[in-house]
Amino acid sequence: MSLQFVVDGLLTGSMIGLGAIGVTLTYSILRFSNFAHGDFMAWGTYATLAVVGAIGATFGKVAPIAPLSFGWPLIVALVVGMAFTALLALLLDRVLFSRLRSQGQAIIVVMASFGASMALRSLLEFTFTSRPTYFSRAIQIAMPVGFGIRITPDQIALLLLTAVLVLGVHLLMTRTQTGRSMQALSQNAALARIVGIDVASVVRVTWIIGGALACVAGVMIGILVQIRPFMGFDMLLPMFAAAILGGIGSIPGAVLGGLIIGLAEAGAVQLIGAEWRAAVSFIILMAVLFVRPIGLFGVRER
Amino acid sequence: MSETVLEVRDLEAGYEPGVPIVRGASITVAKGEIVVVLGPNGAGKSSFIKAIAGLVPITRGTVFLDGRDITAAPAHTMVRLGLAFVPQTENIFPLMSVEDNLRVACGILERREIPGRIEEMYAAFPDLVRQRRTAAGNLSGGQRQMLAVARALIVHPKVLVLDEPSAGLSPKFVSMVFEMLADIRKSGVTILLVEQNAKAALAIGDRAYVLVEGKDRHEGIASELWNDPVVAELYLGQRPLKSEGGSAA
Numbered sequence: 001m002s003l004q005f006v007v008d009g010l011l012t013g014s015m016i017g018l019g020a021i022g023v024t025l026t027y028s029i030l031r032f033s034n035f036a037h038g039d040f041m042a043w044g045t046y047a048t049l050a051v052v053g054a055i056g057a058t059f060g061k062v063a064p065i066a067p068l069s070f071g072w073p074l075i076v077a078l079v080v081g082m083a084f085t086a087l088l089a090l091l092l093d094r095v096l097f098s099r100l101r102s103q104g105q106a107i108i109v110v111m112a113s114f115g116a117s118m119a120l121r122s123l124l125e126f127t128f129t130s131r132p133t134y135f136s137r138a139i140q141i142a143m144p145v146g147f148g149i150r151i152t153p154d155q156i157a158l159l160l161l162t163a164v165l166v167l168g169v170h171l172l173m174t175r176t177q178t179g180r181s182m183q184a185l186s187q188n189a190a191l192a193r194i195v196g197i198d199v200a201s202v203v204r205v206t207w208i209i210g211g212a213l214a215c216v217a218g219v220m221i222g223i224l225v226q227i228r229p230f231m232g233f234d235m236l237l238p239m240f241a242a243a244i245l246g247g248i249g250s251i252p253g254a255v256l257g258g259l260i261i262g263l264a265e266a267g268a269v270q271l272i273g274a275e276w277r278a279a280v281s282f283i284i285l286m287a288v289l290f291v292r293p294i295g296l297f298g299v300r301e302r
Numbered sequence: 303m304s305e306t307v308l309e310v311r312d313l314e315a316g317y318e319p320g321v322p323i324v325r326g327a328s329i330t331v332a333k334g335e336i337v338v339v340l341g342p343n344g345a346g347k348s349s350f351i352k353a354i355a356g357l358v359p360i361t362r363g364t365v366f367l368d369g370r371d372i373t374a375a376p377a378h379t380m381v382r383l384g385l386a387f388v389p390q391t392e393n394i395f396p397l398m399s400v401e402d403n404l405r406v407a408c409g410i411l412e413r414r415e416i417p418g419r420i421e422e423m424y425a426a427f428p429d430l431v432r433q434r435r436t437a438a439g440n441l442s443g444g445q446r447q448m449l450a451v452a453r454a455l456i457v458h459p460k461v462l463v464l465d466e467p468s469a470g471l472s473p474k475f476v477s478m479v480f481e482m483l484a485d486i487r488k489s490g491v492t493i494l495l496v497e498q499n500a501k502a503a504l505a506i507g508d509r510a511y512v513l514v515e516g517k518d519r520h521e522g523i524a525s526e527l528w529n530d531p532v533v534a535e536l537y538l539g540q541r542p543l544k545s546e547g548g549s550a551a
């Protein structure tokens with residue numbers, strides 16, 4: 001068999017993993033499953049696309065940075081898109097989640113996120129139609145790197161970007177006061193307040209990180225696959241499976257979980273058939289819940 | 303009496319509106335004192351002390367810290383105001399290392415002050431040094447209590463407030479915790495604690511209050527209270543409570 005599935009799996013896994021970081025943070029710190037997380041991805045991607053369009057209209061056609069398929073406009077647009085998605089997450093929390101959270105019942109917040117997910121997705125369809133679109137229609141030549149594996153420059157760049165972002169978030173969580181406050185809040189919210197942590201500001205940081213990374217994951221899908229209003233919603237199951245496989249609350253776990261699921265999906269496509277792709281996350285999710293519900297890096301609650 | 307650090311006047315507090323658990327309790331704590339709040343089970347001791355720390359809604363009365371009204375201050379601002387609270391249970395972050403448990407509490411300190419402050423805590427609680435990289439959830443009961451107290455002391459509080467520090471500990475650790483509190487007071491920290499273990503608490507305390515049905519019913523010098531018949535009656539509930547209120551001391 002060809003080892004090409006390794007590259008495909010790592011790329012899919014990166015998208016899933018970046019999304020799963022937001023899922024796992026929201027779950028461990030705000031204590032609810034945010035079903036609108038996939039739609040943050042889609043909104044971030046469309047926002048990035050809109051900024052690329054605006055830059056194109058202002059500066060004219062910009063040559064791509066060889067050998068990549070995109071130029072500086074996409075990089076600038078991605079940064080703007082990340083900020084936009086972070087603001088969107090903060091706004092949704094302000095108008096919806098924070099009010100319901102104060103009632104103290106997680107299931108209400110979960111259901112609200114489901115509603116928000118539908119509304120956000122429908123707004124995208126309404127504005128941009130459900131027809132797929134692309135950042136670039138240019139076709140990249142994949143370079144052979146041995147063992148029958150081929151990889152494009154875009155794919156290499158995105159894998160590197162994922163590695164940098166994951167390392168950055170991991171260092172933030174473990175080496176900074178903000179990260180320690182986030183850990184503290186996820187372990188014991190009452191004690192976090194007692195030691196002087198302002199819960200509201202930690203919650204804001206959580207949304208900013210989750211939203212910004214969701215945007216990056218969405219843009220990766222946009223570059224490598226296509227842009228559609230359902231692009232994020234379709235990632236929900238793999239993202240939750242990755243977060244649970246890695247252990248809720250663990251950043252390295254979410255990323256490793258994403259990579260495992262991505263590789264398993266790609267492997268299943270090659271060995272069994274493409275129609276089984278979607279079943280993979282579901283099977284892994286069920287298996288984890290049966291065998292080791294706390295996940296790879298999870299710790300049993302005392 | 304020397305200068306008052308903490309003054310609680312006529313405090314009424316409870317989780318649900320219209321259902322007060324604390325019903326008009328008043329205490330004062332002077333600088334450098336150890337003050338003990340005793341009382342039978344369900345007297346509202348724990349709610350009283352949590353209300354002071356901003357964790358139970360206050361419906362009436364006032365709390366002054368160093369003459370400043372902190373009644374309405376949110377819980378997360380208490381350390382900045384000078385009040386450090388040690389809850390009875392779940393008073394450490396179990397998945398964080400001992401060192402990170404200390405570090406996470408240093409939010410109000412100057413950045414350059416933090417490493418030195420952590421070393422000072424290790425010097426005061428040598429048992430913690432060897433465990434600095436251990437997840438706090440793996441500590442023994444006594445070590446957890448030390449870590450919780452070190453974490454509270456690290457921010458130079460004006461008053462250290464503890465909710466039943468001996469609860470759930472084996473007798474060996476109970477005496478260790480009370481010795482530790484006596485040492486902390488010697489270093490100049492004012493202490494207010496609620497305790498079920500009256501004998502051990504009165505042995506290290508200066509003054510004590512007896513809280514019954516959410517009110518302070520009796521006050522006295524700690525060393526005299528153990529043999530005080532009024533305390534035995536209030537504590538054991540042998541005599542029906544009269545509505546005399548206030549303190550009999």
